[in-house]
Amino acid sequence: MAEPVLEIRNLNVDYGLGDRAVHAVRDVNLTLHRGEVLGLAGESGSGKSTLAYGLTRLLAPPGVITGGQVIYHPAQGSSYDVLALSDNGLREWRWAETAIVFQGAMNSLNPVHKISTQLMDVLKAHEPNMSAHSRAARAREMLKLVGISADRMDAYPHQLSGGMRQRVMIGMALILQPQVVIMDEPTTALDVVMQRQILGQLIELRERLGFSVIFITHDLSLLVEFSNRIAIMYGGRIVEEAPANTIYRDALHPYSKGLLSSFPALRGPRRELTGIPGSPPDLAGMPAGCSFHPRCPKAFEPCGSAIPVLGRPDTPDGAGRSVACWLHPAEQPVG
Amino acid sequence: MTIPTSSIEQVIPGQGAMAQPSAKPAKAKRQRFLFVRNTKAATGLVVLGVYVLLAIIGPWIAPYDPSGRSNDLVQGPSAAHWFGTTHLGQDIFSQILVGTRSVMYVGFLAGLIATTLSVLIGVTAGYLGGKTDDSLSALTNVILVIPAIPLMIIITSVLNNASDTLIAVVIGLTSWSWNARVLRAQTLSLRRRDFVEASRASGETTWRIVIFELLPNLTAVIASGLVGTVIYAVLSEITLAFIGITSNDGWNWGTILFWAQGQQALGQHAWWWFVPAGLAIACLGTALSLINFGIDEFVSPRLRSAGKTKLKTAAGHTVRMRIGFTPVLENSAAPHTHARVISTPVMREAK
């Protein structure tokens, strides 16, 4: 497999401090490789968005990163820990190296500025020596890239449709040619046709520009279709990670299976829709042991007492995948 | 006079928050007691209680007849006259005590009238919408932009020797519009919520929905509006009394200031004549404002005091919560000397 571009090591994120802190992300280890689309799935409250905001240090109060590292490997030069950057260092790193497409296209754009202004102020902040003329040219070029005609440059966000606004956000994310693009439910607010159109366009752009993507959604069927690898989160931990088609064919963790059977697949054989009984765990009062065991149809003796470690499973195709489940005890822990 | 600065109107819950999991399921139970535990609100309520008590017992505990003359003309504070005396030898302390009742009476009566009107007009406009809303909103805005104090002056000067009740009615009738606006906006946003839609779909009558679904959810806004109007009404009454519009026989703090101004208290350096009345107004106003801050913070937790933006970790570091830069606490044992834990721009080599 290709070399890594972003490595998350033992990342822990809490809401609040002290005794009342809620552990939203726990001991997450995840590696994004160059050029791949890594899907991150889970129900709401599973910690997938918290993970994305945590690694960029954009989490709003009372979010606190309590430990871990986020190692970034730039195209040239030596690697460094994003969490250890100074404020200015972090500002420089943001958007230039890792850009984000947020879920609310509606509210992601500043309502009082033209979209050209919002595209160009990125350039102003990161490439101060660029002339106004070339800034405008770049902005126009980015809009063209995402299929918006240049005469919309001077439009205000309220004059654009939801789909156009999200395209503007994607164009804005790519304007500095970052190596990593994090997409947090980028198309949830859009209708299904628009969703696929935009995602298809994005994948095509990725092939052309060669950036890596962390794609966060609760819609596993979208991930199966658009990503290379999928990591599934539950209760703040990664419970399974494997290539997309492996997960789709043969998910090992009962939670992954439950998630897969909650969505109709667009392609491939039909399967029965069952969903998962029960509701996502309360982060403040996590069950002991595997946090999924109260809802798990296959829970047995060790599940309620000990937390399973994420590791390579004992299956024949065990290489290249990992799971945290007592049904498939780890041969070789990841991390 | 004061600008009503309730933020409630502007904070429409659930707007624009990103889907970051909320962190306070366990805090829900404590919310109920938060209002009283809020130090601002508690302080305000205690001070207000003292004023209410004085309004009730003031005339009985006053050492002198507030209008009774004596030979101690324009005397400074002394053991006999705590706040000194006027040009006629009247005891200012007694005037303040006796005047409290009029101030509180007018303040609360006007506040009640204005609040009732604002609820009737604001909630009706917001809930019914359409033409009713258009005309009621227009009425509200007209009353809002017409300068109230000059209007009150004209109305009350036309009514000879206006009693406290009449003044309270005039103030109440001219000062409901701001709250009506706020309530209309709140009602509009509530009307679109699921639970109201559900009641409507299930065929509940309009007045039942308003009384059982809407009003309980508007309590905080209405309370904050009431408190704001009371401040405004007190200031208005005192303003009117200061320029001589008051009942002929009663005392209030504005009357004291009227005589102080008219009898050249400034020229005689009789500071005791005007300072106590002003401080009494200021303390009452501050107490009421504190109650309102408490309500505001209760309603929109985002405004809650800055105490929580700085937190001490178990290891004793201070961490400042700040939007856009999530604090990083390292679990390493190395001591940190800086408040912000990660502050060195060193780029670490990856292992």
Add this chain to the structure above:
Amino acid sequence: MKYFLQRIGFYVFTAWAAITLNFFIPRMVPGDPVQSLIAKYKGQLSTDAMQSLYILFGLDQHKSMWAEYVDYWKQIFHGDLGLSFTFFPAPVSQVISQALPWTLLLVGITTIISFLLGTSLGVVAGWRRGSWTDGLLPVTTFFSSVPYFWLGIIAIYLLAGPDSFFPSSGGFDSGLVPAWDQYFIPSAIQHSLLPALTILISSVSGWILSMRNMMVTVASEDYITVAHAKGLSERRVALSYAARNALLPNVSGFALSLGFIVGGTLLVEIVFSYPGLGFTLLQALGARDYPLMQGIFLIITIAVLVANLLADIAYLLLDPRTRKDG
């Protein structure tokens, strides 16, 4: 443009409402004030003047209310607001036109400075929560609970006096004649400093508080997180993204609060015997000079409406969403 026309329509409607209100209030006056006035100025009143007073007070027995109302409008359009009792036989319009510039300059300039200053401080207090600016809040709360005029009295007591730089009353030195010259203007400015300071201190806290609260609210909007994610400078995020949006409700609040503020500032004029509309209103009140009181009310209302219109235009320029339909 549609928005703008709607606003103009609203102001015309409000002006109509205020004038109509003005028409009805004097009809509540018990007795016959005109008769007593005629007795007071025996022989000095022309028949025209008497007629105009009768229209103003609705004492013309031969006419219907509607005909009186039409006559009243005719008078207004001719700028005829009746004769002042206090400054008899000066017409009300003349008395007002002498006092108006004083009020416009003092209140207008001070209110704008107060808004700008309060808003800027509010931006800082809201963005940097937990810094020293939070300590300003209790102080400003206290000052906003004090009546403007009482603060004026205290200011005079503490700062003004025979030996002080600040004069305690009037709009200019009594030895001077109003004119745009090098003697009069500095004197007028000197006389306006203390009243201006009083208004500023009383009114600025409201702006600080409302802007702070708006900043706190706006700071958790998605586009602020996006701005941080874009790696923009702190200054750019705070001003161009947060403050720029938080300003909008504050500007509409500014327009709506003008009526409140003007009421308070009139009283400051009274304390300082400043030759503006407030002081004139006090004189009118003492003499039960109803035509003058009504005229002042009308002029203040119209001034507030014009200021509102200006604030609307500012809002129109600040918020692109109102510029076009949609």
